[in-house]
Amino acid sequence: MLFARARAVEEAGRGDEVDALYELALLLIGNQYRAPGQGRDTVGAAWAAEAARQQGKFWEFHDLLYANQGQANSGWVTQQLMMSFAQRLGLNVTEFRQSMNSGKYNSLINANFQEGQQVGVQGTPTFFVVGPTGQYITISGPQPESVFQQAVNSLGGG
Numbered sequence: 001m002l003f004a005r006a007r008a009v010e011e012a013g014r015g016d017e018v019d020a021l022y023e024l025a026l027l028l029i030g031n032q033y034r035a036p037g038q039g040r041d042t043v044g045a046a047w048a049a050e051a052a053r054q055q056g057k058f059w060e061f062h063d064l065l066y067a068n069q070g071q072a073n074s075g076w077v078t079q080q081l082m083m084s085f086a087q088r089l090g091l092n093v094t095e096f097r098q099s100m101n102s103g104k105y106n107s108l109i110n111a112n113f114q115e116g117q118q119v120g121v122q123g124t125p126t127f128f129v130v131g132p133t134g135q136y137i138t139i140s141g142p143q144p145e146s147v148f149q150q151a152v153n154s155l156g157g158g
Contacts, residue, residue, distance in 0.1 A: 041070070044077035046109045048085070051099035055091045064088065131155030 045065050052061035064085045070076025079097075086096040116126070120138060127139040129151040137151040 041073055041075065041077040043109065044082070045069075047100050047105050048077070048082040048096075050105040050108065051096050052086065052089065052091060054099050055096065057089050057091060060089050061085060129155060 049058055049061050049065065052058050068081075068085075079101075082100060083093055083097060086093050119128075122140055125140075125142065127143075127148070128136045129139065129148065130136045132155070135155060137155065139147060139151060
């Protein structure tokens with residue numbers, strides 16, 4: 001599911017700096033992943049980001065979350081803050097609130113967590129660089145472009 005849900009076409013614009021250099025698929029996983037030990041802030045942010053995705057603003061919401069994040073498990077993800085982000089992005093806030101509070105993303109977020117564990121994801125961000133025959137390299141944590149270039153080259157690209 002992680003690979004199938006990568007939304008490579010939908011979100012290719014986020015990776016243009018890297019994957020425009022190569023003829024391989026670089027899949028930036030556009031799923032929420034809750035690493036072990038992360039709690040309510042992570043889950044609340046995931047619900048809000050998925051609600052923003054419903055209105056086509058996942059990455060914009062993602063950027064606001066990361067630009068304004070507080071300490072892990074400190075309670076910084078509040079309904080008020082998430083609503084202010086939605087308003088700032090021009091989302092339909094009534095639809096956003098209903099979507100975020102519906103609980104409909106619980107199974108998706110839990111499934112992403114389980115799949116992440118199965119493929120060895122230890123935290124976020126995690127990237128999968130996929131070669132032309134389906135082999136892949138996992139890159140964990142923020143990395144310079146050179147790490148991605150090396151992965152792509154080792155898979156036969158570039």
